[in-house]
Each structure stands twice: as structure tokens, then as C-alpha cells.
Amino acid sequence: MKLKGRTALITGASNGIGNAIARRLAADGANIAVVDLVNAEAAAAELAKTGVKTIGIRADVSSEADTAAAVEKTIAALGGVDILVNNAAMTAPPRPFEEIPIAEWRRMLDTNIIGPNLLCRAVSPYMRKQKYGRIINVASDTVHLGVPYMLHYVSSKGALIAFTRALAREFGKDGVNVNAIAPGFTLSERIAKQKDRVEFFRREQLKALAIQRDEFPEDLAGIASFLASEDCAFMTGQTIVVDGGYAMV
Numbered sequence: 622m623k624l625k626g627r628t629a630l631i632t633g634a635s636n637g638i639g640n641a642i643a644r645r646l647a648a649d650g651a652n653i654a655v656v657d658l659v660n661a662e663a664a665a666a667e668l669a670k671t672g673v674k675t676i677g678i679r680a681d682v683s684s685e686a687d688t689a690a691a692v693e694k695t696i697a698a699l700g701g702v703d704i705l706v707n708n709a710a711m712t713a714p715p716r717p718f719e720e721i722p723i724a725e726w727r728r729m730l731d732t733n734i735i736g737p738n739l740l741c742r743a744v745s746p747y748m749r750k751q752k753y754g755r756i757i758n759v760a761s762d763t764v765h766l767g768v769p770y771m772l773h774y775v776s777s778k779g780a781l782i783a784f785t786r787a788l789a790r791e792f793g794k795d796g797v798n799v800n801a802i803a804p805g806f807t808l809s810e811r812i813a814k815q816k817d818r819v820e821f822f823r824r825e826q827l828k829a830l831a832i833q834r835d836e837f838p839e840d841l842a843g844i845a846s847f848l849a850s851e852d853c854a855f856m857t858g859q860t861i862v863v864d865g866g867y868a869m870v
């Protein structure tokens with residue numbers, strides 16, 4: 622129960638990696654705000670069965686109004702906000718970069734990098750005032766691997782890693798630590814449904830991992846728990862790659 626008494630706001634926590642992180646932080650004793658476009662209340666109700674306080678908030682992370690309201694509702698319902706997990710993101714079908722519509726580029730950046738920025742801005746006054754905070758940004762190992770055909774996605778995650786480093790310096794004096802996790806190809810429900818993609822990964826890429834097995838959302842949960850805790854008091858601006866040793870940085 623190392624997070625007992627803490628409150629975590631987790632975006633994209635209805636599904637996949639965000640939900641696995643939410644379940645783990647709840648098991649550690651944290652109260653949880655599930656912020657998602659879909660099923661936020663149902664996911665929050667499920668987490669409440671573990672005995673922690675929860676709230677489900679429907680919000681689009683790319684909206685300034687939604688993100689500000691999500692933080693306000695979290696504080697009103699759960700008494701504060703100590704941990705922010707920027708996990709929600711969009712992806713898109715793979716295509717050569719010349720074929721990616723510019724409107725899709727803009728939506729990608731709005732969701733995957735402006736969104737985390739909006740949430741960091743919204744929690745900033747509270748975390749600075751209480752001189753404590755843990756911000757965890759979910760990036761991707763595609764940044765380190767230079768994965769092609771999803772240039773806007775990879776660029777948005779690269780920006781998130783740069784954002785993590787620079788923001789860590791702005792928050793260092795305030796007890797607010799900012800770190801990132803870079804998952805590998807992870808069988809969230811969304812990915813597991815894409816049978817061709819999973820087959821391709823297993824056939825062509827799995828052999829390049831040091832630990833040659835599928836990655837599951839639960840593989841990210843323990844790292845998030847560490848980054849959310851007192852144990853990472855002197856660690857900030859870092860990106861932990863969790864991909865079975867595919868990208869080694």
C-alpha cells in the first residue's frame with residue numbers, strides 16, 4: 622500500500638496499458654480518476670471494488686476545457702492530485718509519410734503532445750503548492766527504433782520524451798518529478814485484435830528482443846508504480862524503455 626492516501630489521475634485508463642496502470646496503482650492504495658473518451662465511469666466503478674475512491678470523467682485530452690475540468694473534478698471528488706499519468710494517445714494506420722494527411726498530423730500532435738501539456742498545466746498549481754507530484758508520460762520505443770510508416774505518431778512520442786526532460790527541469794525545485802515509460806509492442810485489447818499485425822511482429826521482430834515473448838499491459842504497471850512512488854524521489858527527466866530489450870538505450 623505504498624501509495625495509500627495519494628490520488629492518481631490517469632488518462633486513457635478505461636482500456637489497455639492505462640487500465641493496467643490504474644489497477645496497479647489502486648492495488649498500491651491510490652485513489653484513481655479515470656479520464657477517458659469512453660467508458661470512464663464503468664472503469665472507475667470496477668476499480669472502486671478494490672476499496673479505493675474513484676471517479677470516472679469523460680474528457681478529450683486534446684481539449685483545454687475538458688482537461689481543466691477533469692483536474693477540478695478529480696480534486697473535488699478525491700481531495701487532490703498527486704500523480705498524473707499521461708497515457709491516452711491516438712494511433713493511425715501505417716502509411717508512407719507523404720501519404721499522411723496533414724489534418725491527421727495535427728490531430729496526432731493535439732492528442733499525443735498538446736494533450737499531456739494541457740494536463741501538466743492543469744495540475745501544475747496544485748502540485749507546486751503542495752510541493753509534491755509525480756508525472757508519468759507514456760511514450761513509445763518506436764522513438765528509439767526509428768520505426769517507419771507512422772511518422773506523426775513516432776514524432777509525437779519523441780516530442781513527449783523531450784517534453785519530459787525539459788519539464789523535469791522546470792519542476793525540479795517543486796518536488797514534482799517527471800518521467801516517461803517507453804513501451805514496446807504491447808498486446809492491449811486494441812492491438813490484440815489486429816491479428817495480422819500481431820502475426821507480423823511475432824514472425825519478423827520478436828527475435829530481436831532479448832526476452833522473446835509477447836508484451837502485456839501488466840508489464841508496464843510495476844514500472845508506473847515505481848515512478849509514482851517515493852522510491853523515485855531523486856529520479857526525474859528519464860525515460861524507461863520497457864520492451865523486453867528490443868531497443869537498448
Ligand SMILES: NC(=O)c1ccc[n+]([C@@H]2O[C@H](COP(=O)([O-])OP(=O)(O)OC[C@H]3O[C@@H](n4cnc5c(N)ncnc54)[C@H](O)[C@@H]3O)[C@@H](O)[C@H]2O)c1
Nearest residue numbers: 633636637638657658681682708709710761805806807809
Ligand atoms: N500497445 C502498444 O503496442 C503501445 C506501444 C507503445 C506505446 N503505447 C502507448 O501506450 C499508451 C496506451 O496504449 P494502449 O495500446 O493501451 O491503447 P488503447 O487504445 O488500448 O487505450 C487508449 C485509451 O485512451 C483513450 N483515448 C484515446 N484518445 C483519447 C483522447 N483524445 N482523450 C481521452 N482518452 C483518449 C481510449 O479511449 C482508450 O481507452 C498510448 O500512449 C500508446 O501510444 C502503446
